[in-house]
Amino acid sequence: MRRLLLLLCLSLVTWWVWAEEAPRIILIGPPGAGKGTQARYLSDKYNLSHISTGDILRENRKQGTELGKQAAGYMDSGKLVPDELIVTMVAEKLTGDGGFVLDGFPRSEAQAQLLDGMLAKVGHPINSVILLDVADSDLVERLSLRRSCPTCQRTYHLKSNPPKKAGLCDVDGTALIQRPDDKEEVIRNRLKVYHEQTEPVLRHYQDTPGIIKIDGRLSIEQVQKQVDASLTPLVPH
Numbered sequence: 470m471r472r473l474l475l476l477l478c479l480s481l482v483t484w485w486v487w488a489e490e491a492p493r494i495i496l497i498g499p500p501g502a503g504k505g506t507q508a509r510y511l512s513d514k515y516n517l518s519h520i521s522t523g524d525i526l527r528e529n530r531k532q533g534t535e536l537g538k539q540a541a542g543y544m545d546s547g548k549l550v551p552d553e554l555i556v557t558m559v560a561e562k563l564t565g566d567g568g569f570v571l572d573g574f575p576r577s578e579a580q581a582q583l584l585d586g587m588l589a590k591v592g593h594p595i596n597s598v599i600l601l602d603v604a605d606s607d608l609v610e611r612l613s614l615r616r617s618c619p620t621c622q623r624t625y626h627l628k629s630n631p632p633k634k635a636g637l638c639d640v641d642g643t644a645l646i647q648r649p650d651d652k653e654e655v656i657r658n659r660l661k662v663y664h665e666q667t668e669p670v671l672r673h674y675q676d677t678p679g680i681i682k683i684d685g686r687l688s689i690e691q692v693q694k695q696v697d698a699s700l701t702p703l704v705p706h
C-alpha cells in the first residue's frame with residue numbers, strides 16, 4: 470500500500486512538472502502603451518529572454534555578425550530590413566526550451582508566419598499573446614505632453630508629472646524640450662502605421678489559447694496583475 474502511494478505521489482509530481490510550460494509570449498501594443506515596462510517585468514518574474522528586434526539589430530551590427538552586416542546594408546540605404554533577415558536574427562535567440570517575451574515583434578503578418586514556421590520546427594509554438602490596448606486619443610495626450618531633459622534624459626509629463634519650475638529640469642535646470650518623436654503629427658503617423666501592420670497580426674493569433682487584451686490605461690501594477698492571471702494556466706506555481 471505504501472509503495473502504491475509513493476508511486477501515485479511520484480506520478481503526480483511528474484505530471485505537475487510536465488504540465489508546466491515555459492511562457493512564449495508575444496507582447497503587442499501601440500507606441501507609448503508601456504510595452505517595455507511590462508516586457509522587463511515579465512522577463513524578470515518568469516525568467517524569460519526579453520527579445521526586442523531593435524536591440525537585436527543593434528547588437529548584431531555592433532558585433533559585426535554576417536546578419537548584422539546584411540541588415541546594415543539595408544538600414545544605411547534607408548531601406549526596411551527584410552522580414553526573413555529579422556526573423557532569422559530573432560530565431561537565433563529562441564533556441565532551447567526557455568520561455569521568452571517578444572517585445573513589439575512580429576510587426577506584420579508575414580513576420581508572424583515566418584516566426585510560426587520556425588517555432589513549429591522546434592515544437593515550441595507561441596502560447597500567449599498579450600495586447601496592451603490604449604485608445605489613440607489617450608496615447609496622443611500621453612506622448613504629446615511629454616517633455617525631456619537633453620542633459621540627464623529625465624522625462625516629464627505636463628499634466629501628470631510636471632517639473633517644479635515650468636520648462637526646466639528639476640535635477641539640473643536645463644530647458645526641457647519636446648523630442649521630434651513626441652510631436653503630435655509624428656505620433657499620429659506612427660499610430661496609423663501601427664494599426665495597419667498590427668491588426669493583421671492580431672487576427673493571425675486570434676485563436677491562440679492564451680490571448681488576452683488588457684486596458685493599457687490601468688496602472689502598471691494593475692496591468693501586471695492581469696498579465697500574471699493570464700499566465701497561470703502555463704505557470705501554475
Ligand SMILES: [Zn+2]
Nearest residue numbers: 618621638641
Ligand atoms: Zn535634467
